Amino acid sequence: MLLAMGFEAACAMLPTERDRTDAALERYRVAFATMRPSALPPTTSDPNYVLFADVLQHVLSSHLKPADPERLVDTAVAGLRKKQQDDRTAGERALTESAIEAMLASLDPYSGLLDTEHVRDIRDQMHGEFPGLGMVVTPDDRSGLLRVVSADVNTPAARAGVRAGDLIARIDDREVNGLSLHEAVMTVRGPSGGSVTLLLRRPGNDVPLLVSVTRTIVRSEPVLHRLEDGVAYIRITHFNEQTSRLVHExxxxxxxxxxxxxxxxxxxxxxxxxxxxxxxxxxxxxxxxAVDIVSTRGRVSDVQHYSGGTDDDVARDLPLAVLIDSGTTSAAEVVAGALQDRHRALLFGERSYGKGSVQTIFQLAGGDGLLLTTARYFRPSGGPVECFGIVPNVTVSPAGRPPPSGTWIRAAASVETHPDPATCDPDAVAPPPPRTWTMAELCPEVARRPVQSGVDRPLHCAVAAIRTNRFERATTK
Known part of the structure; x- marks a missing residue:
């Protein structure tokens, strides 16, 4: 996920827009009245109504795409009714949350309501320590399940055998199909030491897998490094507040x-x-x-350019290779796209995921938060990342990184995952294709070897290209 951390306020609306919004909110109050024993609409000071109205105002003023308040309320009311049908005992807070989740789900896969604890969890993750399973999930539009984007090394999820590409079909005794992302995440969460049973569907495996994962305090290691045959190897697992400093170190x-x-x-x-x-x-x-690295474009603001703040390259005069795959997402795509467009690095592996949007956390009344998609980002070349991803200069398959000893081999490494094309902008202009080389040109010794489970072909190819100077010869032609 690409986060712009901070607390934002909704922009003022024009009088005609305010009238339409007020009318839509009144329709929501009337619909909510049918869910109450008293059949009376909630007052405008009712905490649940205030929460819904606050979210609606933020969506109308700050979401990436313009939205019709009446359509949003129609979606929210449908969410209300579905929740009441599914759970006749649901309280007004649960009904409100369902209305909000239904409304946000109609916008994009990434926007969502965050309760106070979830907001705190995100802050903890950005600091580098949090209770959890150590995996990243996203809705899978085709199956209606949760798809595991990544399961960090040495986390409870990875140790239990969860891996990227798995589909979570059931959490404990609760079916995932039909749950919003927020509801699913809330089902997984809990105190450290408790366990969660996950029913997994794995691509290429007809038999569902049942794994038990014990929650722990996850102390993330965003940067790992070692020497690889005289070549510096730095793995960035995610981007938190420590990542840049640790890369330098x-x-x-x-x-x-x-x-x-x-x-x-x-x-x-x-x-x-x-x-x-x-x-x-x-x-x-x-x-x-000091060059342009990325730009963002939102609905309510002009294009914003983000440039480097230094004139120095810490690896000056050294060839730089970047390894990517379909699990390379968001902020990682910012880095890969900038280094490729600026001809500073060659990219090895497979096309990255293609998440080119920015989410902002808005503070709501009572400590809740709203995660809202507010902008798309674009590479220095002007090319969009959303859905297109970053195409490597050297395609190496499988691109998956082999796990450490003691964990399951990532058999699904050759299975790429990308956004559902139905969610992509049909009018988006594809970025210019990069210059490409084959493995036979840059690492023939690796290309000739048979593919073996547990052998890191992209890393071996990149190191071979650097060690034999083929890398430098290719990039200087």
Whole structure:
């Protein structure tokens, strides 16, 4: 997820827009009255009504796409009625949340209502420590289930055998189909030490898998590093408040280990679900300097350009390779797209996911939060990322990173996952295709080897290209 953290306020509306919104809200009050024993509409000071009205105002003023207040209320009322049909004992807070979730689900897959605890969890994740399972999920439009985008190494989910591409069909005794993302996440969450049983459907496996995952305090490691045959290897698992600093420290540590005699650098962004937008910009800045890195375009603001704040490249004169796959998402795509467009790096692997939108957290009354899609972002070339993703310079399949010893091999590594085409903008102009090379041109020794489970072909290809100077010869032609 690409987050613009902060607390925003809704913009003022013109009188005619306000009249239409007021009329839509009045229709909502009348519809809500049919759910109450008294059959009376909630007052305009009722906390549940205030919550709904607050969310509606934010959607109308700040969401990426213009929306009709009457259509939004129609969707919300449908959510109300469905909730009451499914649960006759649902209270007014639960009904309100269902109305809001239905309304937000009609906008895009990423917007959602956050309760106070969820807002706190997101803050904890950005700090790098939180209770949970250690996996990132997103709705799967085709199946109606939850798709696992990534399960970080050494987290409860990964240790239990959950991996990217799995579809979560059931959480404990609750079927996922029909649940909103917020409801599903709330079902998974709980205190550290408790367990959750997940029924998984795995691509290529006809037999569902049942796994039990125990929640723990997850201390995330956003940056991992090691030397790989004289080449610096840095893996970024996600972007939190520490990521940029840790990338600098990792590179400096490896320079010290080799007396600055590094042959090159590999930046691994595979299975990276994103995170803080500004951290993605800072990481790209470390290798690009003072150039445009990314731009955003929202509905209520002009194009905003984000540039590097330094004139230095920490890996100056070193060849830079970036590893991507369909789990490379959001802020990770900002980094990959900028490095490719600025001809600073070659990308190895498979096309990235294609999530080119920014979500902003709005503070609501009572401590709740609203996660709302407010902008799309574009590469320095002007190309959109949403749905198109980032195309590698060198296609290497399978692109999945093999897990550490003791975890399940990622057999679904060759299965790419991308947004449902039905959710994409049909009028979007595809970005210009990058210059490409084959494995036979840059790493023939790797290309000739048979594909083996657990062998990291993209990494081996990138290292071979750097070590044999084919990388440098290709990029200077």
């Amino acid at each position: 990792a590179f400096d540590a490896m320079k010290g280990q080799t007396d600055s005699e590094l042959a090159g650098l590999v930046l691994d962004l595979r299975d990276n679900p994103g995170g803080l937008f500004e951290q993605g910009v800072r990481v790209a800045d470390a290798f690009l300097g």
